[in-house]
Amino acid sequence: MKRPLKRSNAPIFWALFGAGGMLSALLGPILVFITGLAVPLGMLLPADTMSYANMQAFAQNIIGKGFIFAIIALFLWHAAHRIFHSLHDIGIHAGIVAKLICYGGAMVATLITAYELLAIGF
Amino acid sequence: MSKRRPYVRPMAGWWRKNPFFVEYMIHEGTALFVAAYALILLTGLVYLAHGEAAWNVWLEGLKNPWYIAFHWLALAAMCYHTYTWFKIMPRTMPPVIVGGKRLPDFAITGSGLAVAVTASLAMFGLVWGMAR
Numbered sequence: 001m002k003r004p005l006k007r008s009n010a011p012i013f014w015a016l017f018g019a020g021g022m023l024s025a026l027l028g029p030i031l032v033f034i035t036g037l038a039v040p041l042g043m044l045l046p047a048d049t050m051s052y053a054n055m056q057a058f059a060q061n062i063i064g065k066g067f068i069f070a071i072i073a074l075f076l077w078h079a080a081h082r083i084f085h086s087l088h089d090i091g092i093h094a095g096i097v098a099k100l101i102c103y104g105g106a107m108v109a110t111l112i113t114a115y116e117l118l119a120i121g122f
Numbered sequence: 123m124s125k126r127r128p129y130v131r132p133m134a135g136w137w138r139k140n141p142f143f144v145e146y147m148i149h150e151g152t153a154l155f156v157a158a159y160a161l162i163l164l165t166g167l168v169y170l171a172h173g174e175a176a177w178n179v180w181l182e183g184l185k186n187p188w189y190i191a192f193h194w195l196a197l198a199a200m201c202y203h204t205y206t207w208f209k210i211m212p213r214t215m216p217p218v219i220v221g222g223k224r225l226p227d228f229a230i231t232g233s234g235l236a237v238a239v240t241a242s243l244a245m246f247g248l249v250w251g252m253a254r
Binding site for chain 1: 133151156159162166170171194196197207208
């Protein structure tokens with residue numbers, strides 16, 4: 001009698017890691033530059049680039065919403081997976097508690113992101 | 123019964139002895155910056171949902187020298203992540219066969235980096251165009 005193999009949930013985490021890794025590799029540097037340096041320091045971009053009116057309109061737009069959600073959620077799933085798999089290297093046991101903290105944290109942040117995007121409205 | 127204290131091989135600092143592992147730890151460490159940056163954006167989103175006054179508090183906060191310093195570091199970490207992501211890609215994706223020959227590593231890494239540069243310029247142009 002052969003029992004069916006227990007299905008692993010690992011591919012889901014790997015896929016999220018890969019998607020977030022690709023997105024952050026393509027857009028991470030320029031986003032950090034725009035939101036963290038160019039706008040606060042007033043270089044290259046207009047002073048009101050990230051004004052309330054602009055950002056609210058962006059977050060209310062369906063494409064803008066999707067972009068914000070993908071960036072925040074996938075960046076965090078990427079980081080959670082990478083940090084989880086590096087724990088052993090720095091001498092921390094990568095057990096169930098560590099897994100819950102890493103992936104659970106990414107999950108909670110994903111839900112908060114979705115909630116706030118819905119709260120901002122359409 | 124006396125408590126046994128089995129020998130556990132110490133592993134603190136093991137990676138500092140080999141440049142290969144030092145590089146490995148740095149490229150894995152970029153994840154900390156990716157996470158921190160995503161959390162900053164998430165904080166911004168929460169403030170945005172709370173209205174204009176709250177949003178302006180967050181936006182002003184970004185001018186804090188500590189945040190500026192963090193973002194310079196994060197920019198360096200992100201660029202390094204981009205570089206290593208595509209440097210490793212020939213080994214993380216299935217082999218690509220073109221004309222019966224395996225596509226060389228530098229072609230995969232090079233096109234990845236070219237796409238990243240193009241995407242970054244397009245993103246910046248889009249933001250610049252929308253904000254103007």
